[in-house]
Amino acid sequence: MNTEAGRGAYERKWFASYLLSNVASGIISPLVPLYTVLLLHSTVFYVGLASALSSAASVPSLILWGNLSDRTKARKPFIIVGFAGSFLSLILILLVRNVYDYIGVLVLYQVLANASVPVATVLIAENTEERLWPNVMAMFNMLSAVGTVIGLGLGTMLTFINSSPGALTMVYVYSSAIYLVSAISAALLLRESEKKLERRRLSSIFSIRVLERNRFSPSHIVHFIAYREGNARHLPGKLWATIACACLLMVGFQVFLVPYPVYLVDRYGASQLIVFLMYMGNSAMTALTYVPAGRMVRKSGISRALSLALGSRILIFSASSVIAMLAAPTHLWMYVMVAFYSIIGGLWSFIGMGQVTAVTRMADQETRGWAVGLYNSFLGIGQIAGSFISGYMAQYVGYSYDFIAAAAIVVVGTAVILRMNIDSAIRGQPGGTGVKPGS
Numbered sequence: 001m002n003t004e005a006g007r008g009a010y011e012r013k014w015f016a017s018y019l020l021s022n023v024a025s026g027i028i029s030p031l032v033p034l035y036t037v038l039l040l041h042s043t044v045f046y047v048g049l050a051s052a053l054s055s056a057a058s059v060p061s062l063i064l065w066g067n068l069s070d071r072t073k074a075r076k077p078f079i080i081v082g083f084a085g086s087f088l089s090l091i092l093i094l095l096v097r098n099v100y101d102y103i104g105v106l107v108l109y110q111v112l113a114n115a116s117v118p119v120a121t122v123l124i125a126e127n128t129e130e131r132l133w134p135n136v137m138a139m140f141n142m143l144s145a146v147g148t149v150i151g152l153g154l155g156t157m158l159t160f161i162n163s164s165p166g167a168l169t170m171v172y173v174y175s176s177a178i179y180l181v182s183a184i185s186a187a188l189l190l191r192e193s194e195k196k197l198e199r200r201r202l203s204s205i206f207s208i209r210v211l212e213r214n215r216f217s218p219s220h221i222v223h224f225i226a227y228r229e230g231n232a233r234h235l236p237g238k239l240w241a242t243i244a245c246a247c248l249l250m251v252g253f254q255v256f257l258v259p260y261p262v263y264l265v266d267r268y269g270a271s272q273l274i275v276f277l278m279y280m281g282n283s284a285m286t287a288l289t290y291v292p293a294g295r296m297v298r299k300s301g302i303s304r305a306l307s308l309a310l311g312s313r314i315l316i317f318s319a320s321s322v323i324a325m326l327a328a329p330t331h332l333w334m335y336v337m338v339a340f341y342s343i344i345g346g347l348w349s350f351i352g353m354g355q356v357t358a359v360t361r362m363a364d365q366e367t368r369g370w371a372v373g374l375y376n377s378f379l380g381i382g383q384i385a386g387s388f389i390s391g392y393m394a395q396y397v398g399y400s401y402d403f404i405a406a407a408a409i410v411v412v413g414t415a416v417i418l419r420m421n422i423d424s425a426i427r428g429q430p431g432g433t434g435v436k437p438g439s
Contacts, residue, residue: 014123014185014186015139015140016185017083017183017189018116018144019147020147020178021082021083021086021178022151024178025113025148027152027154027155027175028090028155028171028172029152029283030275030276030278030279031171032047032050032051032106033275034261035102036050037262038168038272039165039166039168040096040099040102042099043395044263044266044391045391045396046103047259047391048387048391049388050099050103050106051387052385054106055387057107057110057111058380059381062114062117062376065078065114065118066118066119069118069122073196075190076186076191078119079115079123079190080183081115082112082114082115082117083180084180084183085113086112086176087177087179089108089112090105090172091172092108093169093173094173096169123193126193126195127193127195142290145283145286151178152276152279154174156277158170159271159272159273159276163272235363235367235371235374236363239363239371241420242362243359243371243375243378245413246355246375247378248412248413249413250378251386251409252408252409253382253406255386255389255393256317256390256402258386258387258390258391261278262394264334264338267334268330270334278338278342279341281339282342285343286345286346288346289350290349293305293350293354294353297353301422303420303423306350306351306355307418309347309351309354310351313347314410314411317410320403321401321407322400324399324403325400358426359375361426362426389405
């Protein structure tokens with residue numbers, strides 16, 4: 001027993017590499033709006049464009065890297081490529097001269113960094129007994145969240161020490177250095193497993209995006225649609241509706257969240273330190289509510305958890321629109337808006353947990369992995385569309401109208417969820433109870 005525990009601890013030492021990589025991505029997660037507006041003197045439209053294009057690059061790259069890993073049966077090379085590629089792409093920030101150079105660096109970062117994303121869960125499964133998959137995956141998710149919060153804390157400290165816009169370039173350099181250390185540690189600590197699995201066999205586990213940071217950074221994903229998979233698999237109609245609704249909601253979230261930091265800078269003159277603190281509060285609240293969210297989904301049901309979280313977001317989005325339209329730009333209102341952003345982070349746990357639990361429980365054992373892949377794909381589509389819409393609306397229509405448009409989109413999505421009654425749909429779905437909510 002002690003031997004087994006020791007072997008498991010050894011085989012999970014490589015988690016430290018992912019912890020470091022999340023520290024690196026956490027440091028830079030607030031930088032896109034700050035770098036675009038403060039250093040490159042560009043506009044909120046280009047913040048939306050940068051988010052849309054980087055999200056667009058992430059979708060095919062995730063599929064490509066996942067398929068290559070499945071075909072070669074290798075995991076370690078892709079993790080090293082992901083971490084080392086992040087170092088190489090971010091160090092190019094030293095050559096950026098305009099917003100188009102900057103967007104190119106972000107797109108390259110997404111493409112290379114995503115090499116490490118699809119293989120992590122497969123590697124965990126290959127090195128862990130099946131009965132322990134949910135527990136180890138939950139530990140990995142939380143470790144990722146902790147790493148991001150630590151990274152945001154380091155970024156906050158760096159901006160406190162040097163608050164000039166020019167210092168943002170060095171924050172990218174520090175992040176790239178940490179990615180390099182994570183690549184070296186992965187090369188030293190990680191070893192390939194003798195047992196090889198494909199993602200399609202991992203239908204009994206799932207991973208949610210613990211932090212809603214997928215606007216500018218890679219996210220850990222278990223399943224993604226493979227190029228070779230067609231549409232022959234049959235999925236229930238309500239499952240398709242749930243996935244489409246998740247896509248619509250992601251559009252609404254992006255419409256609100258992408259221009260939000262720029263709004264604080266433009267309207268209230270928020271400093272880099274304030275924006276970093278806002279992001280840290282958002283991520284910390286998400287990490288703190290992850291376990292309670294799973295408990296609520298399990299005890300109160302998916303529909304209740306989603307409707308309460310989405311209803312709260314609608315209120316915050318609407319209130320932000322009113323404040324943007326009518327309130328004077330005082331420090332008090334700026335702090336209110338910062339608090340809103342933290343609360344929104346806590347609400348994501350309930351939304352992400354509820355959505356992925358609904359998808360996994362509506363599908364049967366054979367189609368579950370493909371259904372979660374479809375869900376992730378549609379979230380990617382929502383990210384791309386919402387990011388582009390947000391930049392255009394905030395720039396040419398105004399922040400207040402952008403925020404109320406986000407609220408309206410989420411209202412439609414919430415109405416669809418309430419009408420579907422997801423919990424009843426799951427109870428009526430044969431074989432649709434295979435994964436416990438919040439596991």
